[in-house]
Amino acid sequence: MNQDQTMPSYNTQEEVMFFDTDIGGVVHNLAYLRMIETCRTKLATEELGMNLKEMADNGLFPVVLRTEVDYRMPATLGHKLTIKGRLESVEKVRFWCAFEIYADGIEKCLVTCRQSLAMVQMGKDGSAAKPQRLPQDLSDRWAGHAQ
Numbered sequence: 001m002n003q004d005q006t007m008p009s010y011n012t013q014e015e016v017m018f019f020d021t022d023i024g025g026v027v028h029n030l031a032y033l034r035m036i037e038t039c040r041t042k043l044a045t046e047e048l049g050m051n052l053k054e055m056a057d058n059g060l061f062p063v064v065l066r067t068e069v070d071y072r073m074p075a076t077l078g079h080k081l082t083i084k085g086r087l088e089s090v091e092k093v094r095f096w097c098a099f100e101i102y103a104d105g106i107e108k109c110l111v112t113c114r115q116s117l118a119m120v121q122m123g124k125d126g127s128a129a130k131p132q133r134l135p136q137d138l139s140d141r142w143a144g145h146a147q
Contacts, residue, residue, distance in 0.1 A: 008047035009086035012039040016079045026074040032111050033067070036099050039085040040115065043097065048087065048138065059122040060132065065094060066116040073110045079103040081110075093133055094118045 012035070020031035044050040044062060055061050075081055081103050088096040094116050101111040119132045 007087045008043065009084065010039060010043040010047050011085070012042055012083045014038075014081045014083065016075050016077050016081065018077065021077050025076050027076065027079075029069070029071065032069070032071070032101060032113075035081065035083050035101065036085070036113055036115070039083040039099060040097055043085045043087065059124055061120055061122060062095075062117045063120040063129075064115050065118055066114075068114045070112045071110075072112065073106065073108055075101070075103050075110055079106075088114065090134065090138060093131060095134065095138070 014035050016027055016031075020027050022028045041052075045052060050062065081101055084100045084102070086098055088098040090096075095118075097115050097117065099111070099113040099115075100109050101113075103110055119134055120129045121132050122129050
């Protein structure tokens with residue numbers, strides 16, 4: 001593996017809507033997680049080669065194991081946000097993604113987040129989900145490489 005290779009990243013854009021805010025007009029913590037979910041899904045499909053249709057067909061999905069979030073500054077109604085996501089590291093059975101959220105006109109990062117994920121084979125017959133090793137191409141390309 002080329003140690004100089006940069007980890008995959010993907011940015012998404014969101015505008016804060018009424019449904020994203022609480023009674024005080026501040027973005028609710030769950031709204032940030034929805035925005036991170038969108039960025040993580042696009043990172044997986046656009047940069048890591050995971051296909052939504054194939055996941056649905058074969059029942060093998062990346063599942064969030066852990067979420068660590070630091071809310072540093074609030075976004076409010078009408079803010080235009082940039083969610084920056086990147087693959088942070090790959091281990092044998094899990095991988096980590098990191099996210100930062102910025103608002104236009106504010107220099108400081110509003111939210112930082114790390115998520116640990118694992119691949120899980122969902123039981124088609126209602127049986128329990130089973131953790132799986134990471135796909136070989138993901139492991140071969142990114143394991144041991146951290147940003």
